[in-house]
Amino acid sequence: MEFWFTYLLEGSLGILLVVLFYKIIIEDLTFFSLARITLLALLGAAVLLPLFSFDFQWFSESPIRPINTSLLWVEGQVNPENVTDSYSSFNWGLLLISIYLVGVVYSLSRLILGILKTLTWISESEKLNFGSYIIVVNQKFIPASFFSFILLPESPQRSKEYDQILLHESVHIQKGHTWDVLFLQVIKSLFWFNPAIYLLEKQLREIHEFQADQEVTNSYSPIAYSRLLLKQLSKDCGLQFMNNFNQFQTKKRIMMMNKTKSTAIQKNRFLLGIPLVVLMIGLFSCNMAVSQSELTGTWTGTDFQFEQTEGPDLSAMIEGGRALHEGGKLMLNEDGTMEISTEKGEVNGSGVWKKVDDKTLLIHDKSGEVTYYEIISATDKELITKHDVEMDTPMGKVAGTITLTYKR
Structure with missing residues (x-):
């Protein structure tokens, strides 16, 4: 139990550091693909590094030791991890872990039910072939993407507006953005109590939209596309794993579309992610005390x-x-x-x-x-x-x- 409390605390701090890194260092840059890779890599480091302990011993035979190896059962013995303090009148740790597990089950259940609901709607909807993608038409949808499906509320018409929407959603599919969001949703289910994970989710979704918008404005006028974004404003569909055409701050997306491209020298900011990983190793994984x-x-x-x-x-x-x-x-x-x-x-x-x-x-x-x-x-x-x-x-x-x- 103590291991999980420690892991959740360190993982939460790591996620907060990733959020601050994005906000302070790279949020204003237009290298969206690099920003996406960096954010996902740092998030992975934040949730994985606390699981490991790096013993800095020059002559150690096994310098890297998973923390939880000491939690294994010993045959014929009692696992010390399960030993409780007999002097404690109330097991607060058990109460906290129970509340935490309820939150995890609720979050995962909501995610799974949302996916099943979407798959049910897709199976019941009209489907049209669009190159290597499939357009799914259902009045319950707003323009969105889900794996290789483009979801629309009505059949596409031959117009520049629909062409821009289809191009936008096809970029989400090409880049595999649904996988990103599902990965983040699983982590969010584990760290549902941490406000920083919700900020990080917002940051990742913004990057997805910036990437798709950038591809559209390479082929269409940014002014005409901006008008389309304003025209398409509507309520979110409520399914947290989809990339919706109009789901995030339209004003910010329009500003990013018209922003001067970042210079090549500004890419060096991403290198600051390396010291951040080193910092997380030092905070979460370096075992400088007796091992x-x-x-x-x-x-x-x-x-x-x-x-x-x-x-x-x-x-x-x-x-x-x-x-x-x-x-x-x-x-x-x-x-x-x-x-x-x-x-x-x-x-x-x-x-x-x-x-x-x-x-x-x-x-x-x-x-x-x-x-x-x-x-x-x-x-x-x-x-x-x-x-x-x-x-x-x-x-x-x-x-x-x-x-x-x-x-x-």
Whole structure:
């Protein structure tokens, strides 16, 4: 669960950075094809990079490790990811993830039903061949495109206006804009709670319209085409995956049509996308703290410190804990299993382990006890942890903090 919260937070921040990049750096440029590729590539990076962790270790055998490998089930053991805090009176995490999943199901259901509704309308409508495309005529449609279909409310007439509409929609089909929108809709379903994804959707659709408008004005007068846009203003069809002829800011489209073409030197702005990707790698994927692989191995206990905060003086019990730890072995295996043994080799505990975050190690033993260890220091040769303990004894409740030191 923690993995998903982290992923959604980092992915949302990545999407916001992409929106700001488009708005500040490339929105006013007329290189629409390059803008489309850049926006889609940066969006892909924003939602994929948080899934990976890049361990910058010069001699590591596996420098790239998926974050969620530590979430795998260990055969015969309990998955630490499913361990809940027994001291929590209410599982807020479960409530939040339930609300999130309801939003995802609703968004995906709306998308799927919209596609099925469109396919049903297409199957029931009149169809005309138009080169390599198919014109679908139905009064429920407004001029739009859907994969290889051009959707019209009435049969096309031989006129310049209809020729411009057909050319506009055919560009959407040639460029594969429906695939772009569907890709974005799936991501929007996962990040439905993030306002930035709706801004990014608007930006991508604007680029689609600018691309199609640019192709039309290469063959027809921009003035005549602008009049057609104003004439065709109508309500949106409500299907979020279509490219509608008149769906976005007509004023802005007309301004872009008449805008002076950007110069070749201005293409260099797109190169700023590279530092943005590097920034996202640094924010989401660079694991500069101790990694799971760094903790793997056999550690020998060298020092035991107990700072008591409550209860009677039980020096004998403390010394017994020290004797078990010092010279004992802590084995953290690559498959997520762990074992604690005494200096004489007697097994004193076993179970599963995982690195929860940059400073927390979780151990869940076979008896069902879950312990969170704060990582105070970790190097190739030394590991120092600290954890709180609390126990009931015949002489009363004892509580305190144990600091453990290990050598590799």
